Amino acid sequence: MIALIQRVSRSSVVVDGDEIAHIGRGLNILLGVLKGDGESDIEKLVPKLVHLRIFADEEGKMNRSILDMGGEALVVSQFTLAGSVKKGRRPSFDNAMPPNEAERLYEIFCEKLEEYIPVQRGEFGAMMDVEIHNDGPVTFIVDSKDL
Numbered sequence: 001m002i003a004l005i006q007r008v009s010r011s012s013v014v015v016d017g018d019e020i021a022h023i024g025r026g027l028n029i030l031l032g033v034l035k036g037d038g039e040s041d042i043e044k045l046v047p048k049l050v051h052l053r054i055f056a057d058e059e060g061k062m063n064r065s066i067l068d069m070g071g072e073a074l075v076v077s078q079f080t081l082a083g084s085v086k087k088g089r090r091p092s093f094d095n096a097m098p099p100n101e102a103e104r105l106y107e108i109f110c111e112k113l114e115e116y117i118p119v120q121r122g123e124f125g126a127m128m129d130v131e132i133h134n135d136g137p138v139t140f141i142v143d144s145k146d147l
């Protein structure tokens with residue numbers, strides 16, 4: 001499971017012209033679910049994300065977690081994170097989890113994250129306009145297989 005996380009001042013999701021989710025200061029999380037991922041990946045990934053010290057303290061140093069600063073998260077399903085561009089010019093998505101199982105794990109991820117912080121969600125499988133106001137910019141890729 002791959003999470004591309006961005007520290008944001010605000011972020012939102014629009015589907016078919018309607019804003020369906022928005023947050024203020026916190027994390028925008030683009031979540032890619034890969035074949036072979038399971039609930040054990042979520043159990044590793046969620047605590048890592050909520051305790052990761054990527055927010056500035058009073059001295060401007062990255063020393064505070066989203067828990068410390070009382071932030072929220074916007075989680076958007078992003079199957080293209082499972083894409084490979086190693087061969088040819090068209091990305092391959094062979095490593096992406098099939099949609100039904102990916103959606104189940106996406107929902108579990110969001111539910112586990114909600115045990116720590118407020119969570120807004122994109123719409124799984126929809127064409128979304130995601131507005132991200134990256135604060136910093138600060139962006140990290142966190143792979144559950146590396147934890």
